[in-house]
Amino acid sequence: MNLSVPQLQALVQAATLAPSSHNTQPWLFRLEGQAIELLADRTRALPVNDPDDRELTISCGCALLNLRVAAAAAGLQARVEPWPDAADTDLLARVRLAPGRADETDATLQTAMAERRTYRARFATTAVDPMALRSLVDAVHREAASLAVLDTADQRLGAAALVAEGDAMLWANPSWRRELAAWMHPRRRGDGLSLPALAIPAAQVVVRTFDMGHGVAAKDRQLADESPLLAVLFTASDMPSDWLAAGQALQRLLLLGVQRGLQASYLNQPVQVAALRPKLQQLTGLPGYAQLLLRIGTPTQVKPPAPRRPLADVLVTTS
Ligand SMILES: Cc1cc2nc3c(=O)[nH]c(=O)nc-3n(C[C@H](O)[C@H](O)[C@H](O)COP(=O)(O)O)c2cc1C
Numbered sequence: 001m002n003l004s005v006p007q008l009q010a011l012v013q014a015a016t017l018a019p020s021s022h023n024t025q026p027w028l029f030r031l032e033g034q035a036i037e038l039l040a041d042r043t044r045a046l047p048v049n050d051p052d053d054r055e056l057t058i059s060c061g062c063a064l065l066n067l068r069v070a071a072a073a074a075g076l077q078a079r080v081e082p083w084p085d086a087a088d089t090d091l092l093a094r095v096r097l098a099p100g101r102a103d104e105t106d107a108t109l110q111t112a113m114a115e116r117r118t119y120r121a122r123f124a125t126t127a128v129d130p131m132a133l134r135s136l137v138d139a140v141h142r143e144a145a146s147l148a149v150l151d152t153a154d155q156r157l158g159a160a161a162l163v164a165e166g167d168a169m170l171w172a173n174p175s176w177r178r179e180l181a182a183w184m185h186p187r188r189r190g191d192g193l194s195l196p197a198l199a200i201p202a203a204q205v206v207v208r209t210f211d212m213g214h215g216v217a218a219k220d221r222q223l224a225d226e227s228p229l230l231a232v233l234f235t236a237s238d239m240p241s242d243w244l245a246a247g248q249a250l251q252r253l254l255l256l257g258v259q260r261g262l263q264a265s266y267l268n269q270p271v272q273v274a275a276l277r278p279k280l281q282q283l284t285g286l287p288g289y290a291q292l293l294l295r296i297g298t299p300t301q302v303k304p305p306a307p308r309r310p311l312a313d314v315l316v317t318t319s
Contacts, residue, residue: 014070016308017113020059022183025191025309027063030316038093048179054243060092061247072106112258119263123297128229132260139256143249148284150230158283160224162276164217166269171213181208190309224267227295238289246291264296
């Protein structure tokens with residue numbers, strides 16, 4: 001029994017619910033018979049914030065995990081071939097779909113895809129349940145990445161200081177601020193950022209013009225300090241295949257977290273500043289490459305979903 005185009009499109013729609021840096025949604029999807037191909041849309045790259053497309057590839061990894069979850073929930077087996085064409089580095093993965101042998105664990109994550117939010121507000125003071133934490137660590141391992149919880153006072157203070165240092169360095173760079181402001185443009189539709197802390201459209205001008213590093217650093221340091229759980233998602237090496245794995249690991253962690261009443265947000269500044277990245281990894285006491293610094297906890301408010309591009313904009317038609 002062949003899958004119809006609307007069935008395949010429904011899987012793509014689920015994939016687009018994934019998080020992405022600056023909400024760039026740097027992905028495209030091509031329907032190829034009974035397979036869906038995931039392509040990097042490098043026109044949506046962030047050359048200042050993410051010069052190697054590392055976060056871009058992580059974002060695409062998140063979309064790939066969503067695709068796998070949606071396929072499992074539809075009773076399909078999803079076989080992922082990463083980089084199936086050596087000559088085309090934009091073709092990140094081909095997902096071959098077939099009825100039967102669906103992954104049962106993945107299928108249970110279906111409803112979490114629409115409930116997940118990047119939760120930038122303060123969390124409840126409740127600690128994360130140790131069983132839930134164990135399942136998050138396992139979820140990340142399952143996707144060939146690792147999660148190191150920063151739980152000693154030294155580790156937490158060290159991470160908070162690196163976040164503040166990262167903020168100061170990023171905000172001092174006018175090119176970085178311009179790039180961020182471009183993704184906060186009030187005329188953007190279906191993508192980009194709207195930070196509730198800064199009222200748009202004023203925010204965009206303010207971000208572009210002023211180094212707000214000190215204020216942001218103080219706020220982020222506090223968020224890191226008081227986060228119920230601070231954790232580094234890291235990989236053994238630092239190749240595009242690690243970034244794609246890190247994205248799938250991140251999204252599996254986020255969806256599993258939602259199932260357990262948790263949401264997360266990012267304090268990636270020490271990963272984005274090259275000089276600070278090894279220092280963050282050192283804090284874990286483990287070898288590897290830090291990919292993301294996450295704060296995780298119990299939300300106290302319901303947040304609206306961030307915008308997404310229409311399906312037609314992310315589907316590539318084969319001529
Ligand atoms: C690789 C990656 C890096 C991100 N980095 C940050 C970050 O440094 N700060 C932040 O506030 N959000 C960060 N985000 C979250 C995105 O801004 C968010 O996913 C996007 O705005 C869409 O919102 P949603 O996650 O609520 O759907 C990141 C997301 C990804 C996938």
